[in-house]
Amino acid sequence: MSFEKFGLRAELLRAVAAEGYKVPTPIQDRAIPAILKRKDVLAGAQTGTGKTAAFGLPVLQLLDRTRGKGCSPRCLVLAPTRELAAQVHANIESLGRGLSLKSTVVFGGVGINPQIDRLRRGVDIMVATPGRLLDHAGRKTLDLSRVEILVLDEADRMLDMGFIHDIRKVLKLLPKRRQNMLFSATYSTDIKRLADSLLNSPEIIEVSASNKAADGVSQTVYPVARTQKRQLLSTLIRTGEWNKVLVFTRTKHGANRLTKQLIQDGIGAAAIHGNKSQTARTRALADFKSEKIRTLVATDIAARGLDIDMLPHVVNFDLPNVPEDYVHRIGRTGRAGATGMALSLVCRDEQKQLKDIQRLLKHDIPVTMMDGFELEKAGATPRPAARPRTNSRRKGYQGRSNAPRARR
Template sequence: MSFKDLGLSDALVKAVEEKGYTVPSPIQQKAIPHILAGKDILASAQTGTGKTAGFTLPVLQYLTTTKNPKFRPLRVLVLTPTRELAAQVHDNVREYSKYVNIRSAVVFGGVKAASQIKTLKQGVDILVATPGRLLDLHDQKAVSFRRIDVLILDEADRMLDMGFARDLNKIISYMPVKRQNLMFSATFSKEIKKLAEGILRNPVSVETAPQNSTAKKVTHKVFKVDKKKKTEFTIKLIKEGKWNQVLVFTRTKHGANKLTEKLIKAGISAAAIHGNKSQGARTKALKNFKDNTIKILVATDIAARGLDIPLLPHVINFELPNVPEDYVHRIGRTGRAGAAGEAISLVCSEETEYQSEIEKLLKEKLKSHIVAGFEPIDTAPPKRAASQSKGSFGKKKKTKVETQITIGQKKRY
C-alpha cells in the first residue's frame, strides 16, 4: 500500500516522499482512512511508529479540501503534554504541509507570548499547543475555539499524569459540540479509556501492537549496581563503549543536574533537560545533542515523550521510573522507525520493586547482570510507599480517581 492509495493528495504524498517515506506504517494504514471518513479515533501504537503523521496527514488533507481562502479561523487543535513534543509535532505539520496553502503555529510556555499572539492574529488553520499556555492565550482573547472542527489529544495519558485534566476539561468546554476527536498515545490505561468515553463519539479503536509493548529491535539490559556507584558505572559504560550519543534518565531535576556535572568533570560532554530549565536552554541542549555537539543528554521524564532523535543507539535508566508505563516511553526514544537500540537500566536495592512492576507490565523478564567492583551492597528496602504519593517531578500527584472526576465534569461537549 502507498500513501496515494490511502487517499492523500499529490502535494501531501510529495512532501512525505521527500522525508524518505514511501510505505505507510501500520498505524498510518489503519488510522488514516478512518480519519478521512470523519470518524473519531482511539489509537494506540508504539512510540516511533509514525503516530504523528498518522493524524497530521489526514487532517491536512481535510483542511486543503474544505478551506475558505478568505477566512482562516482556527479549525484544528493539537494538544500535547510537553513543549518538546509540541515543537516536534509542529515541525512535522510544517514539513508535510510545505506544498499546500495551510498556516500552522505552535504555542507553549517558557517563552514570551507576544510573538505567539501576533502569529495567531494573522490567522492559522492548525495550532499545536500545550494546555497551560493555550488557556492563557484564550483568556487574553488571542485565540478562539468556536470554529474547531478537529481536536487531537496526543499522549493524553501523559497529560493526565501531569495534572492537565482540569485544563483539558476547560478547553473542551469552549468548543463546538459537533467536531471530530482523535486520541493518539503509545499506551492507554483504563483511566484513558474512561476519558475517551467522555470525549469521543462512537470511536474506532486502532491498535498496531500490544499495549505497553516496546519496539522489537530494542534490547533490554539490567545491571544490578550499588546506589553510590551508579555515576561511576555510567561513566565506565560510556567511556569503554566509546558511546557518542546517549540519553540518560533520572527521576528528579536535582539528580539530572548532579549527574550532568559529574559527567562533565569526567571529561564527557553533557547537558541536562528538565522542567526548571528555561525553554531556550532546553532547545539548545536538545539541538546540541542531535548534532552531536554533546554526547550525553540527561533528562527527567518530561523528555520521555516528544524527543525524536533519529537512530539514537542508547538509553540509560540511571534510575528506574516509579511509574512502570514511563519505562516504555523512556526507552521508546531508541529503536525508532524499525532501527535497533539498546535500553540499559541501573537498578539498586531500592528499585527492585520498580523492576518487578516493569516486568509485569511488559510480560517479560529482564535479565540482570552484576559487574565486579559495582556489586549492590546497599540493603535499603524498596521505596514504593514513599514514591506513590509523588509524581516524577517531586510534587504531590493527583490520584487517578481524582483526575477522572475532574475530567468527567463536562460542560459543553
C-alpha cells in the same frame, strides 16, 4: 501498499516521498482512512510508530478540501510537553509544505507576544500545550469557536501530568460538533473515561500491544550500589565509546547533579527538565543531536516526544516509579526499524520497580555484571572500578547480593 491508496493530494504524496516514507506504518494504514471518513478515532500508539503522520496527513487533506474564511484555527492539536508540541508542529509543516494551509505552535517558557502576532495573521492548524493555550484564551488573543478537528496526542501523559482540568476547560471553548481523535500509549481507567466523554462512536485502533518494547531494542540490567551508579555510567560511556546516550533520572535535582558529575568526569553532558527555560532546553537538545555533547540527562516529562534520529543508547539511571514509563523511555531508541540498547542501573532499593516492569513486559530482563560494581554488602566497601564483563549474563535478576557471577 503505498500512500497512494489513500487518495491523498499530489502535494501530500510528494511531501511523504520527501520525508522518506515508502510504506504506511500499521497506525497510518488504519487511522488515515478512518480520519478521512470524518470518524472519531481512539488509537493506541506509542511514540516512534508514525502517529503524527497518521493524523497529520488526513487532517491536512480535510482542511485543504474546505477552505476557511476567517483567521481562527480549524484544527487544534493538544500535546503534553513543549518538545512534543514543537516536534508535532515541525512534522505537520513538513507534510503540508505543498499546501497553502498555515500552522503554528504555542507553548510556555517563551515570550507570548510573537505568538499573539502569529495568531493575528491567521492559522489553520494550531499545536499547543494546555497551559499556554488557556493563557491565550484568557487574554482573548485566540478564538476556538471554529475548530473542526481536535487531536489529543499522548493523552495518557497529559493525564499523568495533571492536565485533565485544563483539558476540560479547553473542551468548553470548542464547538460541540467536531471530529475528535485521542492517541494514547496506554489505556488506563482515566483514559477510558475521557474517551467515553469525548468520542462519538469512535474507530478503535490498536496496532500493537501496549506496554511492549520495540523488537530492535536489547535490554539489560546492571546491578550496582547506588553510590557507584555515576561511576558505572561514566565507565560504560568511556569503555563503550558511546557518542550519544540519553540518560533518565527520576528527579530534576538528580538530573542537574548527574550532569555536573559527568562533566567533572570529562564527559560532555546537559540536562533537560521542566525547570529549564525553553531556550536552554532547545540548546541542549540541538547540541545533543549535533553530538557537541554526548550525554543528555532528562526527566520523563521533558523527554516525552523527543525525536532523536539514530539514538543507540538509553540508560535508566533511576528506574521509573510507573512501569509504563520504562517502555516510553526505552522507546527513544530502536525507532523506525533501527536497533538500540537500553540499560538500567538497578540498586537494592529499586527491586520493586524492577519486578513491576518485568511483570508488565511479561519477561525477565537479562543481567550483565561488571567487575568492581555490585550491590552493597553489609560492612563491605565498594571496590574500585575494573574493566567490564559484558559477556556474562544471568536471567531474572532478583537483587540477591550473594548471587554467583557468571564465568568469563
